[in-house]
Amino acid sequence: MACEQAPLLQVENLRVATAEGRPILHGVSFHIQPGETLCLVGESGSGKSVASLATLGLLPKGALQVEGGTITFAGEALLGASARRLKALRGNRVAMIFQEPMTALNPVLSVGRQIDEVLCCHTRLDAAERRAKTLDALAQVHLPDIQRIYGAYPHRLSGGQRQRIMIAMALVLEPTLLIADEPTTALDVTTQQQILTLIRELQQRHGTAVLFITHDMGVVADIADRVCVMHQGQVVEQGAAAQVLGQPRQAYTRQLLAAVPALAPRAPRAAGSAQVVLDVVELSMVYPGPRRLLRRSPGTCAADQVSFNLTRGRTLGIVGESGSGKSTVARCLMRLLTPSAGAVRVTGKDISELSAAGLKPHRKRIQMIFQDPNRSLNPRRSIAQSLIEGPMNYGIDRAEALTRAQRLLELVGLPADALGRYPHQFSGGQRQRIAIARALAMEPDVIVADEAVSALDVSVQAQVLELLDGLQQRLGVAIVFITHDLRVAAQLCDEVLVMRRGQVVEYGTAAQVLGAPQHTYTQQLMAAVPGKAWDFSAAARS
Amino acid sequence: MFAYFVRRVLAAIPVMLVVALFVFLLLRLSPGDPAAIIGGDMASPEQLAAIRQNLGLDRPLHVQFFVWLWQLLHGDFSTSLMAHTGVLSMIGQRLEPTLSLALVATALTVLVAVPLGVLAAWRRGSWLDHTVMSVSVLGFSVPVFVIGYGLTTLFALQLHWLPVQGFKSIFDGVGPFAYRIALPALTLASAHIALVARMTRASLLDVLGEDYIRTARAKGLGELAVLFRHALRNAWVPILTVIGSGFALMISGVVVTESVFNIPGLGRLIVDAVLARDYPVIQGMILLTSGVYVLINLLIDMSYAISDPRIRY
Numbered sequence: 001m002a003c004e005q006a007p008l009l010q011v012e013n014l015r016v017a018t019a020e021g022r023p024i025l026h027g028v029s030f031h032i033q034p035g036e037t038l039c040l041v042g043e044s045g046s047g048k049s050v051a052s053l054a055t056l057g058l059l060p061k062g063a064l065q066v067e068g069g070t071i072t073f074a075g076e077a078l079l080g081a082s083a084r085r086l087k088a089l090r091g092n093r094v095a096m097i098f099q100e101p102m103t104a105l106n107p108v109l110s111v112g113r114q115i116d117e118v119l120c121c122h123t124r125l126d127a128a129e130r131r132a133k134t135l136d137a138l139a140q141v142h143l144p145d146i147q148r149i150y151g152a153y154p155h156r157l158s159g160g161q162r163q164r165i166m167i168a169m170a171l172v173l174e175p176t177l178l179i180a181d182e183p184t185t186a187l188d189v190t191t192q193q194q195i196l197t198l199i200r201e202l203q204q205r206h207g208t209a210v211l212f213i214t215h216d217m218g219v220v221a222d223i224a225d226r227v228c229v230m231h232q233g234q235v236v237e238q239g240a241a242a243q244v245l246g247q248p249r250q251a252y253t254r255q256l257l258a259a260v261p262a263l264a265p266r267a268p269r270a271a272g273s274a275q276v277v278l279d280v281v282e283l284s285m286v287y288p289g290p291r292r293l294l295r296r297s298p299g300t301c302a303a304d305q306v307s308f309n310l311t312r313g314r315t316l317g318i319v320g321e322s323g324s325g326k327s328t329v330a331r332c333l334m335r336l337l338t339p340s341a342g343a344v345r346v347t348g349k350d351i352s353e354l355s356a357a358g359l360k361p362h363r364k365r366i367q368m369i370f371q372d373p374n375r376s377l378n379p380r381r382s383i384a385q386s387l388i389e390g391p392m393n394y395g396i397d398r399a400e401a402l403t404r405a406q407r408l409l410e411l412v413g414l415p416a417d418a419l420g421r422y423p424h425q426f427s428g429g430q431r432q433r434i435a436i437a438r439a440l441a442m443e444p445d446v447i448v449a450d451e452a453v454s455a456l457d458v459s460v461q462a463q464v465l466e467l468l469d470g471l472q473q474r475l476g477v478a479i480v481f482i483t484h485d486l487r488v489a490a491q492l493c494d495e496v497l498v499m500r501r502g503q504v505v506e507y508g509t510a511a512q513v514l515g516a517p518q519h520t521y522t523q524q525l526m527a528a529v530p531g532k533a534w535d536f537s538a539a540a541r542s
Numbered sequence: 543m544f545a546y547f548v549r550r551v552l553a554a555i556p557v558m559l560v561v562a563l564f565v566f567l568l569l570r571l572s573p574g575d576p577a578a579i580i581g582g583d584m585a586s587p588e589q590l591a592a593i594r595q596n597l598g599l600d601r602p603l604h605v606q607f608f609v610w611l612w613q614l615l616h617g618d619f620s621t622s623l624m625a626h627t628g629v630l631s632m633i634g635q636r637l638e639p640t641l642s643l644a645l646v647a648t649a650l651t652v653l654v655a656v657p658l659g660v661l662a663a664w665r666r667g668s669w670l671d672h673t674v675m676s677v678s679v680l681g682f683s684v685p686v687f688v689i690g691y692g693l694t695t696l697f698a699l700q701l702h703w704l705p706v707q708g709f710k711s712i713f714d715g716v717g718p719f720a721y722r723i724a725l726p727a728l729t730l731a732s733a734h735i736a737l738v739a740r741m742t743r744a745s746l747l748d749v750l751g752e753d754y755i756r757t758a759r760a761k762g763l764g765e766l767a768v769l770f771r772h773a774l775r776n777a778w779v780p781i782l783t784v785i786g787s788g789f790a791l792m793i794s795g796v797v798v799t800e801s802v803f804n805i806p807g808l809g810r811l812i813v814d815a816v817l818a819r820d821y822p823v824i825q826g827m828i829l830l831t832s833g834v835y836v837l838i839n840l841l842i843d844m845s846y847a848i849s850d851p852r853i854r855y
Contacts (some may be wrong), residue, residue, distance in 0.1 A: 059761055062667060103753040108775045108850055117771075118761045153851040169761065290800035 006075070007031035007057065008209050009177055014069035016050055019062060024050050025233045027069065034176065036341075037203065038212040039220045039241070041256070042230035043457035044428075048213045051230070052179045055211075056094060057086045059418060072262050074176065085231040092122040095170035099182035100541040101162035107155040112150035115169045141198060152347075159322070160191035166196070171202055178203070180212045184219065188321035188484060193528040196223055215457060217260045218487075221245055229253050245534065260536040261457040261465070261487040269494060273312040276348075277445040277478045278333070278366070282309050283342035283352075285502075304502040305342070310446065313476040317493030317510070319483055319525070325502040327480045330450045333480065333519055334368050335359055345443055358406040365392055367439035371451035373431035377423040383409075383434055384419040390442050401441075408437040412467060429460035433467065440471065448480045453488060465492055467475025486529050490514050498522050543835040543847055550843055561832040562614065565825050566607050580610050581621070582819050596620075614829070617792040620822040624814070629826040632811065639709045639844070640807035644718070644792035646727040647734065652785060655693060655735040659742025660769055660780075663750060681736025690802035697725060726803040729798055733790045741784045747779035752776070778849050786842040794831035 009032045016025040026049045032038045040048045053059050055071055055078065071078040073094065078086070090096075098104040106114060110133055117131040131150075138146040141164040143236040154162055164184060170178055182201065184192040197240040200223065203210055214220060220227055220241065227245065228238040229252065239248045250256045302325045308314050318326045332335040333344055335351055344352045346365050354362065370376040377386055387408065388401035398402070406416050412433040423431055432452065439447050449468070453461040469492065472479060483489050489510070491497055496513040498521065506519040517523045526532070569576050577593040578585070585593075594600070598609050613620070617630035662674040698706040704725050712719040749755065750773055758772045797809035808827065815823035847853050 056760060060755060080564065086690055087764065089763045090760055092762055096757075096760040098753060100753055104757045106754040106758065106772050106776065107852055109771070117763060117767070118759075121761070121767070155852045166757070169757075 008034045010072040012070045012406045015067040030228045032209045035207045036225040039224035039227045040213045047231040047233040067412040091118050092173050093175050094177045096179045098185045110151050111165045114452040140166045149459050174206050177209045177257050181213045190527040221531035221534040226315045259462040261491040263488045264340050265514045275312045276309050277312050278310040281343040284340050286340045302502050310478045314494045315479040317489035317496045319489050320390040320499035364442040366446045367444040368437050369435050369449040369452045372455050382433050398401040411424050413436045446478045450482045470498045565828050619826045621824050623820045624818050628824050636808045639805050646791045647731040650731040651734045659739040660855035662743045678736035678739050682733040686798045689732050707807040710763035730799045742781050745780045749773045749777040776812045786838045790835045790838045793834045
C-alpha cells in the first residue's frame with residue numbers, strides 16, 4: 001500500500017454517545033486507503049458497528065448521536081453534510097452489507113426489485129438498462145439461474161444466496177468503499193469461505209476499499225491488509241495485519257489472540273469408565289411435508305439412521321453446517337421430538353417411544369444447554385427460581401434445592417448472591433454459566449449442549465469451554481456438544497461425528513476425524529476454516 | 543395460492559352452518575311455542591296453525607332444521623311480522639344506505655388514519671406524534687352521537703355547508719350522494735380513524751426497527767420510499783385486520799349514526815325488529831351479519847397471502 005496516497009476514508013477522534021449522554025465511542029481514529037481492506041476487530045460492545053454506521057449517518061435516530069470528531073470521505077466532510085448529500089453517497093459511492101442476510105432483505109419485495117431500487121434512485125437508466133445491469137450484478141456474484149432469482153423473494157433463497165444478493169446490491173454501482181459489518185458471521189464455514197473469496201474477487205476487479213467489521217480472528221488472518229483492534233469504544237491497536245496478528249503490542253490484542261481455539265485436536269484422554277450412558281441406534285427423523293389440497297407432500301428427512309454411543313465422562317462433538325440435522329438429533333435425544341425410527345438408550349433404557357408420563361423419570365438423566373443464553377432463561381424468574389424448579393419437580397424439598405443451587409453457582413464460578421437476581425443483571429457469559437448450572441441441577445448423566453458457546457465472544461467462549469471441561473472431570477458427566485465451529489470441537493471433544501444432510505459422513509476420535517479426515521466433505525470443512533494457516537497461540541505468546 | 547384460496551372458501555362453509563344452526567335453535571329452544579313467538583300476541587288460531595304448518599313443528603327437530611335450511615337456500619327467509627313483507631326484500635332495501643355509509647367511512651379511515659399513523663411513527667416522540675396520539679384517544683373516547691351532533695352543529699347549523707340529515711342513493715348522482723353522506727361517514731369513521739392510526743403507528747414502529755429498513759436507508763433511498771414501500775408493506779397485515787373487522791362492525795351496528803342522521807339503514811331495522819320481537823327479521827339479520835363477518839375474514843386472509851409472499855398455509 002502506498003501510504004503517501006490520500007486516504008479514501010479518514011475517521012478522526014470520533015465520539016458517539018447515547019441520548020442519555022453515556023459515551024459509546026471515546027475518540028476513535030482510523031483510515032482506509034483506496035483498494036485496501038481494513039479489518040475492524042473487537043468483541044461485542046466494542047463499538048465497531050457504531051463506528052461504521054456513523055460513517056454513513058445511519059446511527060439509530062434518537063438513540064445514538066455523534067458528539068464530536070470528523071469523518072472525511074474522498075476529501076469531503078461527512079459529519080454535518082446535508083441529508084440529501086448523504087443519501088446521494090449511500091449505495092452509490094459507499095455501500096454497506098450487514099451481518100444477518102436472513103433479515104437484511106425486505107421479505108415482501110422480489111430481490112430483483114430491491115437491486116433495481118438502487119439504480120432507480122441513483123441513476124437515470126431506463127427500465128431495460130436497469131434490468132440488464134441488475135442481471136449483470138447477479139451474474140457477477142455467481143448466482144445460478146439469474147433470470148429466476150431476479151423475480152424470487154428472499155425467503156426462497158439460502159443464507160449464502162441472500163448474502164450474495166446483498167453484495168450484488170452493494171456493488172452494482174461500483175462504490176469506492178464497501179462497509180461490511182460481520183457479513184459472514186451468520187453463515188456456514190464453506191459459505192463463509194465462498195463469500196470472502198467473492199468479496200476479494202470483486203474488490204480486485206473494481207478496486208474497492210473494504211472496511212470489514214468482524215470478531216473472528218480467523219477471518220482477519222485471511223483477508224485483512226491492515227487491522228484495527230477496538231475495545232470498549234477505543235482503538236487499542238492498529239497496524240499491518242502481519243504485525244498485529246504476529247507481534248501484537250498490546251495486552252488486550254494478545255488476550256484476544258490467545259482465546260482463539262486451536263484447530264489441532266486436543267491430546268486424547270484416557271478412556272475412564274466403560275459405562276455407556278448414551279447409545280443411539282439408527283435414529284431417523286422425518287418431518288411431515290406441508291398440506292396440499294387433499295394430500296400431504298412428501299416429508300423432509302432431517303436425520304437418517306444416525307448411530308453413536310457415548311461413555312461416562314466423555315465428550316462427543318456433532319459437527320455440521322446448518323440444515324445438516326444436528327439440532328434435530330439433539331431434540332430427538334431430549335425427546336423434544338419423537339423420532340420416526342431407531343432407539344435412544346439413556347443408561348440402557350430406550351426412551352424413543354415412551355409416553356409423556358413414562359418419560360418423566362428419565363428426563364432428569366439428560367439435560368440441555370441452549371445456544372442463546374439471552375433467551376433460554378425466563379426473564380421474569382429469579383436465578384434461584386430457575387435453578388430449583390427442576391429438582392423440585394422431582395420431589396426435592398425447597399430448602400435442599402436452594403442449598404444445592406447455591407453450591408452449583410459456586411461450581412460454575414458465580415457469586416452466591418446471584419440467586420436472588422434476574423437474568424438481565426448478568427452478562428451473556430454469566431447467563432450461559434447459569435444455564436449450565438440449571439442443567440447440572442438435575443444431576444444428569446448426559447448433557448446436550450446445542451451450539452452452547454456460539455453466541456459468546458471468543459474470550460468468554462474460552463472461559464465457558466474451560467468450565468465445561470473442568471465440570472466434566474469433576475462430575476463425570478457425558479456431553480454431546482453440537483457445534484458448527486471446528487475449532488471449538490477440536491478443543492473440547494474426544495469423539496467427533498460429522499453430519500451432512502441428515503447423514504453421518506464420518507465418525508471417530510477427534511484426532512482421526514479432525515487430524516486426518518477421510519471423507520471429502522470433512523476435508524472441505526477443514527479447508528474452509530478461516531485463518532487455518534495462522535498459529536494464533538504462537539502470536540499470543542510473543 | 544389457488545389451492546389455499548379454495549381451502550379457505552371450503553372452510554367457511556361449516557362456519558356458516560354452525561351459525562345457521564344457532565339461529566335455528568334460537569327460536570326452537572326459547573321457552574314457549576315457536577309459532578306463538580313468531581305469530582306474536584295478536585295472532586289468530588288460524589294464523590298460528592298456518593305458521594306451524596309452514597315450520598313443520600310436528601316433525602322431529604333435525605328434519606325441521608333441514609327443511610328450514612332448504613328454504614333458506616331457496617331464498618325463503620320467511621315474512622316479517624311488522625311489515626308483512628319478505629325479510630329478504632326488507633333487508634335488501636335497507637342494505638344500500640348502510641353499505642354506502644360503511645364503504646365511505648372505511649375509505650375515509652384508510653385515507654386519513656394510515657398516513658397519520660405513518661407520520662406519527664416516523665416522527666416518534668415529537669410533538670406531531672403526541673398530537674396524533676392524543677387526538678386519537680379523544681376520537682374513540684367521545685361517544686359517536688356527541689361527535690355526530692357536534693359535526694352537525696358546526697357544518698350544518700353554523701356554516702350551512704352540509705345538510706342536517708337524510709340519505710340519497712348514489713344512483714341519483716354522485717354529487718347529492720356525497721353531499722348527504724359526508725357528515726354521517728365522518729362521524730362513523732372517527733373512532734375507526736383513531737383506532738387504525740394507533741394500529742398503524744404501533745405496527746410500523748415494529749417494522750422500522752428491522753434490518754431491511756437499515757438496508758433500504760443504506761441504499762440511499764428517500765424517506766418516503768423507505769416508509770411506504772419498505773415499512774408499510776411489511777406492517778400492513780395487522781392494519782388490514784383492524785380495517786376489515788372495522789368494516790364488518792359498521793355493517794352490523796351503525797344504529798347511533800343512522801339515528802342521528804335519519805338514514806334508513808340496517809342498524810335501525812334491527813333495533814325496530816328487536817323492539818317488536820320480529821323474530822324472522824332478527825334471524826335474517828343475524829345470518830346476514832355473520833355472513834358478512836365470514837366473508838370479510840376470508841377476504842382479509844386472502845389479502846395476507848397476496849401482500850406477503852411468505853404466507854402459505
